[in-house]
Amino acid sequence: MPQLDDLRPCCENGKFEMVKNSNISIKGSLFFFTVMVVCSFEIAAGLAYQAINISPVFLTGIVRLTETFVILYYTFRIDGHFRSLGCEKKQILPGIYYGCLWSLCFGVIVFTIFFSWHLILNINLFRLIRMPVPDTIIAQIMYFCVGCIIGPLTEELVFRGVVYGFFRQWGIAMACFWSTIIFVLLHNNAPALPITQIIGGLVFAFSYEYSKMLATPLTIHVLGNSCMAFLSYLPITG
Secondary structure (H helix, E strand, O other): OOOOEEEEEEEEOOEEEEEEEOOOOOOOHHHHHHHHHHHHHHHHHHHHHHHHHOOOHHHHHHHHHHHHHHHHHHHHHHOOOHHOOOOOOOHHHHHHHHHHHHHHHHHHHHHHHHHHHHHHOOOOHHHHOOOOOOHHHHHHHHHHHHHHHHHHHHHHHHHHHHHHHHHHHHHHHHHHHHHHHHHHHOOOOOOOOOOHHHHHHHHHHHHHHOOOOOOHHHHHHHHHHHHHHHOOOOOOOO
């Protein structure tokens, strides 16, 4: 009788099943290569932004897509597959399915808490998750594509697929801590405690650990950012 930790959801013949061999494990070479790639491209992007007149959102999108391609290419070169990242072809649909379920449950909890605080304490927590909306339609489309699709894709590949997978060899707690703390540090642009980033990082990590499929936290991340983008259009005050 297989143990629960040895199983992972999968989709074969149109049905969701549980199959064996779901260990998360990233080689040190891939981890350090990813760190080198991300640091190099981010530094180069910063220099390019200062040297040429270019939209920061467009530049970010190009850099994130390039980082994703390079990391996936290197992973395939050394492994011959993407199994260690939890993003094989047969894991995409079930990963999206579980990501939608997690998003629904998490969304209900968050909105219940937010509405409760607003009704009982008259504190509007929705202001904490609003994002600035660009002025033009083109800029808004670009902002949505980068912030809600390209950004989450690269971040989940790096923080969950690689960082979490690398530190997973020292246990779930160590993997959750480092993948979340690095995620928070690279997203913290305000002096206040980044509650949304901390909660988001933990939810992404737990969902990846549970499903062993990168599409699960990626779906949660995409839907979460899209929800925040949608809320930015609402007249939230107070």
